[in-house]
Amino acid sequence: MRSIDALAARRALLRPFVLFFLVMLSWFVAPNALADCDTRYIAAGAYPASPQCPLKAAAADFGGMGGYVCGDPNVIAAYCSGPAGTDSTEPVSVEGGMLDNGDNCSADSTAGCGNSTSGAEPVNLYTGQFYFFAHDLAVADTIALDLARVYRSGAYDSTGKPLVGAFGVGGGLTFDTILAMSKDRQRLELRQATGIRVPFTPRAGSNGNGWDDLTSPGEYYRARIDAAGSTGMTLSLRDGRVRRFTSIGGVYRLSRIEDRNGNALVISRDSKTGAITSVTGTNGRTLTFTSIVGARGTSLISRVTDQLSRQVNYQYDNQDRLTQVTDAGGGIWKYGWDSKSRLVTVTDPEGNLQVTSTYDDSDRVVAQKLADGSTFAIAYTVTGGKVTQTEVTDRRGSIRRLEFDTNGRVVRNTYPAGQPAQQVQTFAYDATGRVTNLTSTDRQYTYTYDANGNRTSESDQYGTLHTRTYDSYSQVLTDAEAGDPQRGVTTVYTYDAKGNLLTVTDRLGNRTTQTNDSQGRPLTVTDALRGVTRYTYTRADLTGVTDPLNRTTQCTADAAGRVTAVQDPLGNKTARTLDALARTTDVTDALGGVTHFTWDRNGRLLSQADPKGVTTRYTYNTIGRPVSKTDALGRSETYTWTLAGQVQSVTDRKGQVTGYSYDEAGRLKETAFQLAAGVASTRRWNYTWDNTLDRLGGLDDYARAEPGGTERRTTSTLFYYDSVTGKFVRTLEWPRQEGDWSYRYNAVTRELDGIDMFGVTVTYSRDAEHRVTQIQSVENDEAPRQFGYGYDALGRLAQATLANGITASYTWDAASQLTGITYKRSDGSVLGDLTYGYDLAGRRTKMGGSLAKVDLPQPVSDAQYNGANQLTRWLGRTFTYDLNGNLTGDGLNQYSWNLQGLLGGITGPTTAAFSYDAPGRRRNMTVDGQQTRMVWVGDELNLLLPDDDWSKRTRLFSPYPEGGLDELTYRRIGDDASQDRYVLRDGNNNVIALTDANQHIVTQYRYEPYGKTTLAGAADANTQQYTGRENDGTGLYYYRNRYYNPATARFISEDPIGWESGQTNAYAYVGGNPVQFSDPSGLQAMGFPVPAGPMPGGGFGPRPPGSGSQGLDDWLSNPSGGTFADSNADDPVVYPDNPKGSPEKFGNITGSRGKQCLDGSVWEKDTSSHGGDQWKRWPNRKSWEKKQTPQSVWPDGRIRK
Template identity: 25%
Template sequence: MIEFDMHGNVTYHLFADGRSQVNTYYLAEGEGQPDDDLYCPAHPEGFAHSLKTKKLIPARSDYGDASISVLQYRYDTLKSLRPEIPDSLVNVTETRFQVTIEHDNFGRQTEIYIPLQQIDFLYHNTPENKLTHGRMSCKATHVNQYTSYLHYEYAEGTDEQGQPYLETRQTMSNNTDGTSRTTLTRASCLSGQNIFLRDEYGVESAYTFDHLGRTTSESIAPDTDSSVTVHFHYALAVEEGLVKEQTITDAQGVKARIFYDGLDRVVYKERQDTGNGTQANEFRQTFSARYDDLGNLIEETHYDWIDDTHSLKLTSLFIYDDWNQRIGTIGPDGVQRYEVTDPIGLKNSDGIRERTVTSWTQARSKRIAKQGLTRTRLSAMGKPLHIEQLDSNNTIVSLYQFRYDGAGNCVAEIDQRGNETLYTYDALNRLTVNILPDSTRVLHTYASHSNTALIEKVEVETNGKPRTALGTQVFDGIGRIVQSHVGRRSETRTYEEGQFHVSERKTLKNVPISYAYNFNLTDSPIRTKADDETTFEYDNTTALLTHAVNYEGSRDYIYNDINQLKEDLWSDNSGNVIRTQYASSLLGRQLSRKETINGVTNNQATTTYHYDAQGRISRMVQGALESSFTYDIFGRLHTTTTKDTSTTKVSQLLTTLKYDFMGREVSRCMALNGQSLRTITQTWNIQDLLESRHLQLGEKTLLKERFNYDSRGRLTEYECEGESLPKDDYGHAIIMQIFDFDGLDNIIQSLTIFQDGTEDYSSFTFHPHDPCQLLTVSHSHPRYIEDGRALCKFSFDEDGNQINDEFGNLLKYDSLGRLLCVEVESSGTPVSSFRYDSHNQLIASQYKNESERLRMYEGIQLVGTLQDNIHTQLFRNTDQALGQQRPDDAGQTLLFMTDANRSIVAHSQQDTVTTASYDAYGGTGEWPLDSVLAYNGEVREAGSGWYLLGKGYRAYNPSLRRFHSPDSFSPFGVGGLNPYVYCLGNPIRFRDPTGHYSYGQQLDSANPVYVRTSPIAGVNLVSGLIIAVGIAISAAITVATWGTGTALAIAIVSVAIDIAATTAGILSMYTRDDASKNLDLASYAGLIPIVGGSSAKRVSSAVGDLATNLDTSTATAARKLSSFSDPINQGVTVSTAPGRLMDMASDMPPGPTPLYVAPLTRQLNVANPFFNRRYTENPLFEAEAITSNVPTKQTITPNVATKQTLSPPDVSIEASPNTARGGWTKPNGKWVLTPDDVVITTQAGRRTKGYSL
């Protein structure tokens, strides 16, 4: 409902979601005095439409009252350039208030206005200077006693073609500490398009355009050694059915062509294959598309060239409903995925209908089979109220609920068992209090000089104890972290003027760690210096890493012309040289990996990959080991058959997976020839937590496990029985473990019951000034007391690293927190030592007097070791370990049997099976296997049983059930509240391969480590990298289709992973997320400047993303790194605290035209969700968005495309309120568009509702 005053101003607007807005306006003759808070001079033309106040009132809610907000405006006059033209009114002040309502004893209400922010707009009032008159000179934002400034400076100039431009310099500063940042823009005076940019790092970008305003070139760092340019060429297509052709040429001369039909839709793509083609500069088709008569994309096909003659043709079909909304996709594997929105919805208990979204996966088969059936009920604001999981009979089996306040903030989550998590917000809709299901309160305090979510302090209240500060941060005037204190740790950071990348940081060890950059080339460091110096070199054209060196050795990288990694060469100071060579398809599917060690190439050790017609991996071969894969009707991995062909009698292991109706693994059968069937069955509770796990050999129970959890999902009880019970450090068989937690996820008590009837009661205490640092652990079992572990005391260094273990060993670290060695405390005898390369990844370890063992990685996964010149290879399908072998000794070949968490539960060596069992936290006692890998498929360190997760990032100790070193992303980021806790207290549900972030068994879209690519362009080699809590992880794990993840080109992207790992230590300096168990990748990655490995600023040196995403008018994709594939669909997770719906951003313009009141926008073009391009619903032409501002009369000329034979008349738009409803119709054989609330006046003077063609 909308109400107007007599002047046509909107005075009241009741939105469909229950929110309302109340506007008041100044009188035409003006009000107030210049010094008053509310002031407006008389309108020069006698109109009464200057907005005075805007009150935003939240909707009514049964679950909490949101703040009422008021925006208040002041105006002043601005002289006209010509005396005969009246002066203009300009907005000079905008003040934002929070309104609280107080009631007196008589029931009367009083509104109390609490100021939140004031913005002052200053303008150049210089009629004698036409260049600056009326332009913004300064924008001053006042928050509390702090003020930030945005200054504008203007200048005129001409470019190399003699065309005039306007130069605008913007400088951000403040009255807090004098910090500032400056950017510069040059815009053409003829077209308004930006032709030159200089960012705060001094990096320059230049653009050229043709006479139609289309981008013809884009350059980064022109006139420097790092200059690169991408060129764009446009032509009429010669093929039948095509209208326009666009050619993009990257800095290396590689070309891609995009073809459009008459409606400007992409129908065909091709690009040069200089990496695999036998003929130089040969073009290969990579994409095609078909549309229906309504303009909907109904079919798309991606082509991946495996070799010169063989290509994969991967076609997806799209299904639409009667409202023309896409509801389903049929992938190349035939699996149908639906997401259907019912705008009518279902009635709730109050009889009110709620819109629903129903999603499921359906197999294309004679019998209709559905899985993953989920129904979400939405609020009037479009936010989820109920998420219902349904079985095959449409019966609700679990229900997750959300509650919202009137502004759309989530104030409560209720899980499937009724456990409630509560949220409280401030007037700016920032989360302030989070009450967890066990009543633990997490409190956030924000920086007082800013209204943005700069978390200054995180505190915890638990079990009625006094409030404890987990960490504090200090921000400078432009929002950079300059100090942080977490527990007893402290760190300071310094920056170059105006830059957001740390130049130096110091911890309490007082060892400066410095970083140097070349921002013209890359955002990643070119040099780091701490105990030693590490340098990085990048290609000046592609910005890809080519050389990295530290005191341990160097790495060199070689790429082909389409920027795929061809070779990785490691040379260490011990004389070892390891060369790894890769071959890939056009779109990045890994075809082979070959290693040459110290000059010796064993072709039998080469790993090759083969794919089925749906683009899924179907077969892998590595020496004597080979595996084949099949998939079920839902495209999930069904069987894995692994063979050991090293002997005449071939050993074969067949693993068969089964899933329940929600896609969770419930059965894993492992059949080894000549052996009884091994079966692991799993049952799940309604919270998607594992309830039981049963390992059988035939009918015999080897290990039957049961699990119980508390209200926060932490493991509290672990019970097991069977013949293969897990054992503790002294060989005692375990039948039960019980854990008690505090509010910070610390285990404070544990009880372990052994098979022999004995018990061990353990008590944990923590440092009073750092409640997450372990102080002591006591044991009650006689064997522990006998070994001196009755009371173990622990110490930590200045950086929070644990410096002694439970067995009396000393741990030593370098200034970067890397574990260097372990020594016997009493004698100083070395136990273990470790070495790291320039990317901070663990490359070598040595145990006691054994020879050093080198490590080789593919992505974050270990793929091989080298010890005494003996090469041990691991055979993997992504993170699933399949086997282990030594090319020189067939008798050492192993076939792995694993559980759903990737733990090695048994291996077969020439039909001899050896088993292993783990307790709740991965403890095994004495290690019985010959496998390099163990718990969760990670490397178990010899002697200690620790796991140095994240390629050596930090050590996890299963005996203490926690990490030795803190997570750099705790407590302010996604690392959670406790920097030492392992897997949030639930090691059954989660695993943590990076040392930063925990995730479950399934590799899905919410998984920050493995992300499905879009359907299906192939592996995203470089720009497809995402930041997974400090380490960039390849998206290549699940290449290509809708199928299950397969072993792919993670090695090809490991270079970028390594680059990101290099800066993992400083990534946390940029994060400002709330500590949360949920990771929103899109927002999280956006807060980290170092994204994309080698460069986030570089002009693309190749054309894959350009060919996919190019907007011909702006060429925004030209900055992206080369990937030769469509972008990754990262998926969206349901936030526990959804963003506010009521947008408090000012409606007032920055310039001297304060006539905007309530913008109403009619967007004629809708976003195409596949191409990231805009396509029009109009079957004849495309026009820009039409914006009308009520009640202002403004003339706008739409930019009507001219790529068809019919042209619309030359029209202008006179915007005024109108209640007519619009849409496309075809009366008398002519198309007519009637935009909502817009009246069209043609040059002929006819008034008509729409465009007439």
């Protein structure tokens, strides 16, 4: 069931330029070889690669099956349907049968997930049938024209011959739905090409002219069929959609599909055979069908043509078996059959034998082999003629075991069965097959439904997570998240008589209204502040969007509805060309620059070239995974893969190797870094997993000081999770404890309530929309510091109050562009202001106000670049790079890089050294002999420790608990409150001033557009400056994944995510628009202010591409993740009974056994048991006084003194 996010829905309606930006961005952002596409539900032909993500196949098990399947939820639901009513057909699928609030998945994707009966390449694990869907053509209209064919094995007629459909033996067209009546008219059956059969029974009092379905879950529940004259039938679904059937040759065949607004697909058929001759949309777009008569007299589709004259051609043998499909791009798919007319082989247009299937005597698939030699083995347990259990041995050798009830529904899913990592899910169903209970290792979910079968609530063992109500069309009327009922709030939706959305009212009463045209498409959207966005259409296509400032963006589409050009309100036009398979081949920008893409016959990206001809090329293995990426200078990085479909190694352009290994569940077990293939690793990370929670439990970091030296463990980290929410709570670290902090969650709302960290207690308050409205910070038992946040009716930040009383007021125009920031003292006097203006295209063109202090850079005429967009000469200095594209010299300094691809050191007039933890966060920095250690809370920098001196610590405070932009708000040095500073920021998150407790500006900063920084006023140790990032004093800024040089306006290494950043130049900063955008993660541009949320691209540092290791990637990209310590292996662990010369000073707490550390923590020695003396540690004195559970207990045996 679809979940509606009211805020997201409202923003999507109110920000049309976002839509067009994303459309244009999708043209440019051809994925790099490590594209991270969603793989969770991929089941080969059932849900393979989308044309918009051509490398999705690289991270999943895409077997091809005709090529262009885009994950239609209805098709997936049909594929993942439940038990067969007979040996050859299946009933309607369980709602959510693909996956129901659980993801106990085989990590190689295609062994399946949850209560889905889908697995392998792909096979229905209850019936044993080989299934696949292929979408051969798509034409946009109000109701899309989708040429979708389906194959299913093991389907026979009453004489025992294989069933023949529109695409031959076992092959059907999704438009080929029929109604079949029993002779006594007591049973009417809806039969789909997928094999699904939905039974309808006579309606009381209908005189044999009406039938109802009251037993099937999903879209057909409470559907009704009524006779329409002597030759027609009408099927009405509960959501208002209608399907009409016409009798041809005594068979009721689908002839029309309508939505609630009367939009229709008209299916024309031959009056004698019933063969489809055309399908026509509401606005006249058409698919035209040509058929031949097969050997058994059945009409077989031989060609389909659209209005672009694209053609798909089909060939059959003399037994009516589909043998070849020539797609619209000329690629040829070949299909091989055995003597029993079962599909055995599929060969893709590149000649790869994608899958070979083996069947048993009962026509069940028992084995499959893929093009790379990997295999699936499937074993069925049959009792009383029915399958009661199926075991799939996946490509890594692990087993997914499914157990079925008498109706063929999955009641137990175990993976990897019999292994230490084994996870078990159990499912219970109601009489119509809807899931009512799901139980996993640590969760018990309960679901309820209304009379129409709509899910009305989702709960776990700790309370209700979601409640909804619906109208007669099964559309959401009210939506409440966890905690909303206690607050008495909900999101409310209203609709017109046809079910078109009219209003959305959020939990605070802010209402967005919408008007619609006769086809049910939005014409106007009026926001809660009465700003109006207007939409215009030309027949089927959206051709214009006019925003509340009356700025119009225009769009052009071709005859198939594919967007080919976008023109902004200034008349700047970007156009693209597409090939017959809807792949972008060229993008021409407004300046005439052309970006080129080439593709192989399987739809995989082969090359991408920017307007200057800088070209990146890719190659793939037989199952579509990338094996090499070659840059514009001809240097390649290569990839190897396990047979389970997970990346095994990455060899970079310098020959350095990063290796990955996995456990039996496909979770990452080890990452190892080698200077070259065949040599011992110089650093490796070992991961341990909590098998009860299926979460990351610990990480050990091992390193060698030099190649061939002794390997030593440098850090160990344990991870803990909240029992109610299941979210990450805290870490325990060895040998350091500065990273010891914990999150607090609200058991009702499941939201973050606060953080206890290093002597500071932080508490969050939220409004009805779950947004942070107040943050209270208590440090060292001082008076609380209060930070406040207010929002307008559109959810935009309207006011922020600092703890020293200064208030920032934000103003916005009707198009949600920031127009001003005014800082006022608590007495109402204005401290300073900023104003902003924009052109018709939404680009920031003006900045004013008393705080707007911008310096302009000097002109540069001496700059040269090579064929890889690398700066090679600047102001007479020569720049050099290593083979990975990292800067190694700039004529002044030399730069070295570690095996993680992160800057390791600088030598020259400035000397510096840097080290990082496993997620890639910087933990130590030494610049010109001054060492600083960094402590993080999730992805946010929290403490700076100069020379490991706790008394000199700098605490940084950012407002957003769930991660965001590191918007520095407050800073303290040591315990000296007189040095507290409160931060003023501009509209690009630049720190422009530091104020003291008396609301006076003490220090100011001014910047050139690209960040060259000048300080005015009192000198300060603050390093957070340009866009809120750290000025290292080396000439570089630290932008998390990369380092940035404001002097050259470029990053000094390539963008890790390549063209996914939205720009083709891997070194460029925010697409040349630094006055409006920043790049806080070093990955891609983003505007400011932003709502609280994860950073683009997730966490820091390298990722194991396509690893499929659930839990680890979530943690790495989760700002609420733990803290890894990074330390010298020779450092001793410091405890209260260690030598007194340590930087951690301990004092006795009178009248107790406790000792308090300078960091605020309290320690007690426990000598009672546990096999030896141990120390217990509380994060602060308050938690110790309240006798809360201590955060760490460490045996003395682990302490090196």
